[in-house]
Amino acid sequence: MLRRLRSQKVQDIVTAYVFLVPTLMILGIFVFAPVFYAFYLSFFDYDILAPQNSRFLGFGNYLEAFRDPVFKKAVKNVIYYASVVVPTQMVLAFLLALGVTSGTRFQNFFRVAYFIPTVTSSVVISHIFLYIYSTTGLLNHILGWFGIPPHNWMEDVRTALPAIMAMNIWTTAGQYMVIYTAGLNDIPEEYYEAAKVDGATYWQRLRYITLPLLRPVTLFVSMMSVIGTLQLFDQPYLMTNGQGGPVDSTMTVMLYIYKNAFGGYFRMGYASALSVLLFLLILVLSIIQRKWLGQEVQY
Amino acid sequence: MELSKNRVVRAVVLAILSLYALITVIPFLWSVSTALTKTHHVDLLLQNWGIPPEPTLDNFRYLLKHGDFGRWFLNSLIVTVCTTVGKAFFNSLAGYALARIDFPGREFWFWFIISSMMIPSIVILVPRYLIVHHLGWLNKYKGMIVPSLTTAFGVFLMRQFFLTIPKELEEAARIDGLSRFGIFWRVVLPLSRPALAAQVIFNFMEEWNNFVWPNLVARSRDMYTLTVGLQVFKNEHYSFWNQVMAGSMFLTIPIIIVYLIFNRWFIRGITISGLKG
Numbered sequence: 114m115l116r117r118l119r120s121q122k123v124q125d126i127v128t129a130y131v132f133l134v135p136t137l138m139i140l141g142i143f144v145f146a147p148v149f150y151a152f153y154l155s156f157f158d159y160d161i162l163a164p165q166n167s168r169f170l171g172f173g174n175y176l177e178a179f180r181d182p183v184f185k186k187a188v189k190n191v192i193y194y195a196s197v198v199v200p201t202q203m204v205l206a207f208l209l210a211l212g213v214t215s216g217t218r219f220q221n222f223f224r225v226a227y228f229i230p231t232v233t234s235s236v237v238i239s240h241i242f243l244y245i246y247s248t249t250g251l252l253n254h255i256l257g258w259f260g261i262p263p264h265n266w267m268e269d270v271r272t273a274l275p276a277i278m279a280m281n282i283w284t285t286a287g288q289y290m291v292i293y294t295a296g297l298n299d300i301p302e303e304y305y306e307a308a309k310v311d312g313a314t315y316w317q318r319l320r321y322i323t324l325p326l327l328r329p330v331t332l333f334v335s336m337m338s339v340i341g342t343l344q345l346f347d348q349p350y351l352m353t354n355g356q357g358g359p360v361d362s363t364m365t366v367m368l369y370i371y372k373n374a375f376g377g378y379f380r381m382g383y384a385s386a387l388s389v390l391l392f393l394l395i396l397v398l399s400i401i402q403r404k405w406l407g408q409e410v411q412y
Numbered sequence: 413m414e415l416s417k418n419r420v421v422r423a424v425v426l427a428i429l430s431l432y433a434l435i436t437v438i439p440f441l442w443s444v445s446t447a448l449t450k451t452h453h454v455d456l457l458l459q460n461w462g463i464p465p466e467p468t469l470d471n472f473r474y475l476l477k478h479g480d481f482g483r484w485f486l487n488s489l490i491v492t493v494c495t496t497v498g499k500a501f502f503n504s505l506a507g508y509a510l511a512r513i514d515f516p517g518r519e520f521w522f523w524f525i526i527s528s529m530m531i532p533s534i535v536i537l538v539p540r541y542l543i544v545h546h547l548g549w550l551n552k553y554k555g556m557i558v559p560s561l562t563t564a565f566g567v568f569l570m571r572q573f574f575l576t577i578p579k580e581l582e583e584a585a586r587i588d589g590l591s592r593f594g595i596f597w598r599v600v601l602p603l604s605r606p607a608l609a610a611q612v613i614f615n616f617m618e619e620w621n622n623f624v625w626p627n628l629v630a631r632s633r634d635m636y637t638l639t640v641g642l643q644v645f646k647n648e649h650y651s652f653w654n655q656v657m658a659g660s661m662f663l664t665i666p667i668i669i670v671y672l673i674f675n676r677w678f679i680r681g682i683t684i685s686g687l688k689g
Contacts, residue, residue, distance in 0.1 A: 125513050128592040132509035133521060135502045136562045143559040144528045147539035154539065161542065212429045217422065219429075225675050226433045229440065232671045234621035236639045237660040240646055241443045244653045251442055254458045287436065344534045347623055351643060367534055374538045375628065384538045392535045 155386035160379050167382070174386035184387065186361050187369045188394075194278060194365070195342040202282045203334055206289035207327075211319075213290065214297045224294070227287035235284075239351035242280045243267065267352060270362040277348050277363060285341075289334050296330035297323070336402055343395055346371065366391050440664075447471055447658040454654050471658035481662050483634055484641035488663075491556045491626065491637055492619040498561045500612050504604070506562065507570025508596050512582070522571075528564040534624065541628050551631040560619070566611055573607040574600060613670070613677045620667055638663045 155174055159167040178184050209227060213220050230238060245251045246266040253263035266276045300323065308318050346367035349357055355376060357364030366387065374384035442462055448471075449457060449464040456465055475481045509515075510522050533540075540559060549555030577600060585599045601608070623639040630636045636644065642663060646656045 125592070126515045129509040129513040129515040129518070132505040132513070132596075136506035136525065136567060137521065139502070139558065139562045140525060140528050140564065142543065143540055144531055144533075144536065144564075147536035147543060148531055150539035150542065151536060154542075161545065209429070209432060212425050215425055217425055217429060219426075223429050223433055225672070226436055228675070229436060229668070229671070232617050232621075232667050233440075234623070234639055234660075234663050234667070236621075236623050236642050237443075237664050238439075240642070240656055240660055241439045244446070244657070245439060245442065249455065249458075251458065283435070283439075340532065344532055346534060351623075354647065367537075370538065374541070381538060381542065388535050388538055392532070395532060395535070396530075 151385040151388050153385075154382050155389050157382040158380075159382040159385075161381055162379055170382065174383045175390070177383065178386055178390060183361055183364060184366075184369060187357075187364045187366045190274060190361075190363070191343055191345060191365050194274065194345060195339055197275075198278050198281055198342050199335060199338045202285050202289060202338060203331070205282065205286045206334070207293050209286065209290040210293035210297055214294055224291070227290050229287070230284045231288040231291075235347040236351055238280065238284055239348055242276070243352055246276055268359055270359050273353075273359060273363045277352060281342075281345075281348060285338070289338070292334055293327070293330060296327050300326050332403070336399055339398060339402065340395055343391070343398070366394075443657045443660060446654050447661055449654045451652065451654055471655050472661070474655065475659055475662075479645065479659070480633060480636070480641060481638070481659060484636050484638045485662055487553075487630075487636060488620060488638040490553060492616060494553070494557045495560050495619045496612055496615045498557065499563065499566060499615055500608055502562045503566035503611070504570045504601060504608070505596070506567045508574055508600060510567070511571045511574035512579075512600075513592070525564045525567050529568075537624065537628070544629060550629055551635050552629075553635075555629040556626050556637070560625070566615075569611065570604070570607060573604055577603055609674075610677050613674050616670065617667060620663075 156170060156172070157167050158170050158173075209223075213223050213227075217223075247253075248263055248265045252266070257263065264272065266272045304322050304326075305318055308322060313321070344367050345365045349363040349365055349368050350371065353363050355368070355372065357368045357372070370384045370387045370391070372378065373380045373387065445462045445464055446454065446457060448467045448469070450466060450468055450470060453465050457463075506525070510518060510525075544550060544555045544559065547555075549558070581599060581603075582595050585595045590598065621639065622637075623643070626637040627640045627643070630640055633641075633644075642656075642659050645659050649655050
């Protein structure tokens with residue numbers, strides 16, 4: 114009896130590891146190893162086409178990053194981008210969610226429609242907006258009704274990044290709306306009823322019931338949104354042919370990393386150092402945000 | 413929370429929501445009607461309120477004849493289906509081991525897997541590319557598929573779901589002589605359909621739309637997925653917006669159909685993954 118139990122135990126251990134091995138191998142090779150590899154490479158001058166010529170640089174790549182005007186510009190762009198896009202998309206998503214859950218008609222239709230950009234490929238959306246933003250495109254046509262002269266939005270240093278911001282807000286508002294809607298539906302109707310009995314107005318209920326109870330959702334959404342915007346890559350890559358132009362006005366950190374590694378320079382070591390810096394930036398910001406928005410989020 | 417019983421207030425809310433729905437939908441309608449327009453009519457669309465003067469399927473015919481869209485569609489399908497199915501399977505296997513089997517090291521591996529969620533995948537793009545390069549997997553399906561065959565978050569979700577399945581069911585199956593894998597495959601997985609469906613549909617969308625990784629791994633034209641192919645096609649046919657928009661339909665229509673059929677699951681998927689933090 115005891116022996117049978119023991120062999121059962123051994124069998125369980127073997128089964129458990131057989132079940133886990135594929136996951137552990139894939140995470141090990143394609144997630145953990147790259148982190149250490151990036152860290153290692155960041156101390157070298159490494160050319161993928163001529164690996165035998167790689168040189169140890171110490172902190173050389175990091176020192177270069179802090180002096181690199183394009184990298185500084187990319188960081189500035191990304192911060193500017195996040196500081197506009199994150200609050201705007203959150204407020205918009207919250208208002209849409211309030212509207213959709215206010216007992217309006219056609220709420221399912223709205224929910225489905227707002228979500229369509231989220232399921233559409235970034236390639237398709239970038240192309241549609243390039244087309245709409247073009248000099249003879251739909252946007253200039255509509256602005257023409259109000260007497261505004263046509264403008265080449267993606268070729269102007271001042272408007273290229275804001276144009277991408279507007280597109281991104283449009284793309285993700287529906288996604289965050291869905292998350293807010295789920296959060297709003299989780300608030301028991303009785304709370305509002307009770308407040309109503311006590312004579313609370315709509316704004317008071319919103320201010321003292323809805324907003325505080327939505328705090329965890331707001332934390333999630335803002336973290337996702339900040340982390341997402343810091344990693345911005347697809348849209349500027351797709352809309353500027355990977356150049357981040359005009360004159361680096363749409364250059365983002367990820368795009369610059371990509372450009373260094375694959376865009377003709379083949380500077381893998383420098384790109385790795387920039388990746389490490391971006392990773393640290395994301396880590397620090399998410400810690401600050403967690404502190405700032407208060408309570409720990411529970412799964 | 414109900415806003416107001418006042419009919420004027422309700423009408424205003426409905427109007428605002430409708431306006432935003434229009435803003436959301438118009439770019440898509442615009443691209444559809446452009447895709448149905450002849451090249452020399454594209455400039456007339458603006459005067460014509462977006463209605464093609466002589467609607468035509470010529471652009472699609474042209475793409476199927478001269479483009480590689482058929483091949484790219486097939487590549488996208490192969491990569492997406494393999495990744496999505498593989499992910500569901502491996503995530504479930506690992507999630508099951510962590511939820512149900514008692515073995516030394518379980519806690520450790522659980523936290524090992526969870527900790528990988530801290531690493532944004534795009535940040536490790538360069539070293540991951542180099543690893544795939546060293547493995548000799550560039551320009552191959554496996555290079556596009558294998559690195560994303562499992563996700564920590566998926567493992568975590570499946571584990572949480574398996575914990576809610578009553579243990580008695582499995583014990584009964586065990587007494588009936590089923591092996592561990594038999595229990596997993598014939599008892600646990602069928603009970604997990606809701607969790608699996610939400611994951612599969614959400615992952616299908618992510619993989620189908622994925623651009624960054626196939627753009628690096630696929631080197632030759634015949635290995636492009638639709639996203640990569642479409643971007644290359646756009647650069648070759650710049651200003652032929654009717655053809656570019658027709659090309660984008662190959663990418664958009666399948667996912668919109670899947671979305672309209674399963675929209676409940678999409679929304680569940682995004683709500684769950686929204687909790688990822």
